[in-house]
Amino acid sequence: MEPAAATEFELERLRAQVAALSKDAVLAQLAAGVIHEINTPIASIFSNIDVMERSLEAIEAQLGAGGPPKALALLKMMRNLVQVDRMACQRISGVIRGLKLHARGEEEGLCPAHLNQLVEDSILLVGSEYKRRIAFITDLGDLPPVECNPQLIGQALLNLLVNAAQAIEAEGQVTVRTAVEGDQVLISIADTGTGMTDEVKQKIFHTAFSTKALGVGTGLGLPLTYRIITEQHRGTITFTSELGRGTTFEIRIPITTKEP
Amino acid sequence: MNPQPEIVLVDDEEMVLTSVSALLMLETECNVHTFLSPAEAIRHLETHPVDLVVSDYLMPQMNGIQLLAKSKELQPEAARVLLTGHADKGSAIQAINAVGLYHYLEKPWENAQLLMIVNSAVERTQLLRQVQAMISDLDNAHDSLKDIQTRLIKAFL
Ligand SMILES: Nc1ncnc2c1ncn2[C@@H]1O[C@H](COP(=O)(O)OP(=O)(O)O)[C@@H](O)[C@H]1O
Ligand SMILES: [Mg+2]
Numbered sequence: 001m002e003p004a005a006a007t008e009f010e011l012e013r014l015r016a017q018v019a020a021l022s023k024d025a026v027l028a029q030l031a032a033g034v035i036h037e038i039n040t041p042i043a044s045i046f047s048n049i050d051v052m053e054r055s056l057e058a059i060e061a062q063l064g065a066g067g068p069p070k071a072l073a074l075l076k077m078m079r080n081l082v083q084v085d086r087m088a089c090q091r092i093s094g095v096i097r098g099l100k101l102h103a104r105g106e107e108e109g110l111c112p113a114h115l116n117q118l119v120e121d122s123i124l125l126v127g128s129e130y131k132r133r134i135a136f137i138t139d140l141g142d143l144p145p146v147e148c149n150p151q152l153i154g155q156a157l158l159n160l161l162v163n164a165a166q167a168i169e170a171e172g173q174v175t176v177r178t179a180v181e182g183d184q185v186l187i188s189i190a191d192t193g194t195g196m197t198d199e200v201k202q203k204i205f206h207t208a209f210s211t212k213a214l215g216v217g218t219g220l221g222l223p224l225t226y227r228i229i230t231e232q233h234r235g236t237i238t239f240t241s242e243l244g245r246g247t248t249f250e251i252r253i254p255i256t257t258k259e260p
Numbered sequence: 261m262n263p264q265p266e267i268v269l270v271d272d273e274e275m276v277l278t279s280v281s282a283l284l285m286l287e288t289e290c291n292v293h294t295f296l297s298p299a300e301a302i303r304h305l306e307t308h309p310v311d312l313v314v315s316d317y318l319m320p321q322m323n324g325i326q327l328l329a330k331s332k333e334l335q336p337e338a339a340r341v342l343l344t345g346h347a348d349k350g351s352a353i354q355a356i357n358a359v360g361l362y363h364y365l366e367k368p369w370e371n372a373q374l375l376m377i378v379n380s381a382v383e384r385t386q387l388l389r390q391v392q393a394m395i396s397d398l399d400n401a402h403d404s405l406k407d408i409q410t411r412l413i414k415a416f417l
Contacts, residue, residue: 039345040273043368047279050371054286093368 098125101154112145122157141179159221167193190248196241265382271316298322311385317344325355339381
């Protein structure tokens with residue numbers, strides 16, 4: 001690229017970044033409102049599903065095995081419907097929990113959190129966009145609660161998951177693994193995407209470095225993720241990547257973080 | 261043996277009142293009084309002894325902490341539980357110590373957990389009332405003992 005053209009391009013990228021950031025802020029604000037609005041109805045439905053299940057059980061117990069066959073069959077059908085409703089509700093509230101992590105709310109500090117839950121909620125969120133062509137596979141170990149800022153860890157996971165999904169051109173897999181390693185937990189995110197050239201590998205943590213089209217990439221995801229993991233959680237982030245085969249990111253965070 | 265436990269439930273959302281009271285009706289022996297407005301709940305508390313007050317946090321005229329503070333003033337022995345949405349968590353937690361909450365629950369709540377909290381809160385209040393009654397019985401007994409004592413002493417003087 002000619003120097004002038006390069007500057008022009010950088011400027012354009014900068015403008016796109018500013019636009020993306022302010023859009024993010026607006027969306028986060030909106031999301032917080034929407035989540036608050038959905039939370040109460042969901043809570044009510046969850047509770048009602050449980051009460052209906054308890055009531056159906058009570059009715060069944062009253063009727064006994066010798067009750068009218070038609071009534072017993074209807075009860076069984078209702079029990080199945082109630083179970084479907086519960087699963088449907090769980091799916092909605094998983095997405096809501098995922099969104100909560102990114103909505104503009106009160107900043108939470110370090111607290112013991114269940115990383116596997118965080119991983120599952122983030123996958124649910126990213127999966128809603130990519131699951132038609134990408135299989136998300138999980139292999140989640142038995143983890144103790146980890147002292148972290150769940151909102152920030154959620155953001156880091158989301159960045160890595162979106163990058164993994166965007167690296168896969170047609171169909172492929174993203175595999176997320178968690179495990180305990182001594183006094184740390186490991187979260188690895190492996191994709192079967194394009195991989196990176198050596199030149200790209202050198203630069204991925206640089207602010208504003210992106211190989212993606214304007215409007216798609218901002219080059220802010222990995223630098224932010226790096227800061228979240230290494231500075232805010234005293235952890236490490238490493239990766240291996242092979243062109244044409246895929247990329248694996250590994251993050252490790254101490255189970256108990258000393259305040260930085 | 262104990263009278264039927266009395267519960268006051270306050271939320272500005274009708275659906276929450278309906279859901280929670282259905283659960284309590286099915287699974288407990290409690291008598292549940294529901295209120296959409298904190299002011300009406302306070303009016304009830306002024307004239308009826310209750311075992312437990314469960315309140316939402318964010319409501320139009322008065323927040324749940326203010327309501328529970330009023331409840332503490334009117335009926336200190338009645339247990340207080342806050343049932344809040346996620347967004348109000350921080351501010352709610354800050355105020356918790358001020359009103360001496362028995363418990364704090366986040367929406368969506370787990371019915372099993374809510375039942376456990378309600379049952380143990382009611383039990384605690386009723387125990388507290390029994391202890392209070394015993395103490396005042398003791399006081400009375402003590403008073404009449406003293407009475408007898410003074411009369412005895414007088415008799416000998
Ligand atoms: N899983 C991955 N596979 C291949 N390349 C990746 C992967 N993750 C990140 N990269 C490379 O790192 C660059 C920077 O990533 P990031 O900071 O998240 O910014 P963005 O995704 O907005 O481009 C990407 O543009 C891409 O070239
Ligand atoms: Mg990215």
